[in-house]
Amino acid sequence: xxxxxxxxxxxxxxxxxxxxxxxxxxxxxxxxxxxxxxxxxxxxxxxxxxxxxxxxxxxxxxxxxxxxxxxxxxxxxxxxxxxxxxxxxxxxxxxxxxxxxxxxxxxxxxxxxxxxxxxxxxxxxxxxxxxxxxxxxxxxxxxxxxxxxxxxxxxxxxxxxxxxxxxxxxxxxxxxxxxxxxxxxxxxxxxxxxxxxxxxxxxxxxxxxxxxxxxxxxxxxxxxxxxxx
Numbered sequence: 036x037x038x039x040x041x042x043x044x045x046x047x048x049x050x051x052x053x054x055x056x057x058x059x060x061x062x063x064x065x066x067x068x069x070x071x072x073x074x075x076x077x078x079x080x081x082x083x084x085x086x087x088x089x090x091x092x093x094x095x096x097x098x099x100x101x102x103x104x105x106x107x108x109x110x111x112x113x114x115x116x117x118x119x120x121x122x123x124x125x126x127x128x129x130x131x132x133x134x135x136x137x138x139x140x141x142x143x144x145x146x147x148x149x150x151x152x153x154x155x156x157x158x159x160x161x162x163x164x165x166x167x168x169x170x171x172x173x174x175x176x177x178x179x180x181x182x183x184x185x186x187x188x189x190x191x192x193x194x195x196x197x198x199x200x201x202x203x204x205x206x207x208x209x210x211x212x213x214x215x216x217x218x219x220x221x222x223x224x225x226x227x228x229x230x231x232x233x234x235x236x237x238x239x240x241x242x243x244x245x246x247x248x249x250x251x252x253x254x255x256x257x258x259x260x261x262x263x264x
């Protein structure tokens with residue numbers, strides 16, 4: 036999974052169609068003996084989600100061409116040997132604005148602080164609080180309509196992991212839990228709308244949005260990030 040995301044990173048350039056990124060990802064995943072987890076899931080038509088600029092998540096790959104100054108969020112799921120993995124990142128297309136650079140940096144940092152809170156003995160909402168507390172002081176907002184989740188034998192399992200909330204609430208984190216932690220952060224307000232395709236979520240105010248995600252296993256001594264190189 037980390038390898039396919041790195042491969043997509045190398046394919047990001049002005050003029051590339053988001054459908055071409057999907058074709059690369061599907062071919063790569065199948066070549067490793069794995070299966071794309073998203074394709075066919077609840078009717079989703081593609082192997083990746085490719086969400087450009089104001090698109091928050093679940094953007095369907097198409098003939099749309101990337102252009103310089105865009106940002107694109109790639110979300111990908113893989114099924115291998117009976118288990119699922121889920122990861123995402125947001126990438127720049129060439130030079131991007133300073134505000135967009137800050138949005139990407141803060142969102143990726145919020146994922147990291149969330150992961151740092153994913154340790155045995157903490158409560159689930161400690162992850163949520165850490166993410167929100169990292170994002171909002173920077174002037175950005177946390178999407179509230181979509182959340183992280185448990186993952187393992189199924190793509191989406193309990194518990195749900197909001198990216199906002201008070202600390203010290205929810206189930207206690209225990210060794211053996213596996214969580215998909217995924218902050219989605221908007222440049223403007225947190226409200227979203229769903230386009231007519233029934234999948235693509237966009238910011239209501241048309242501001243930029245970024246998304247980073249890792250699958251993380253809770254261990255006796257802390258955690259293990261399963262979806263990084």
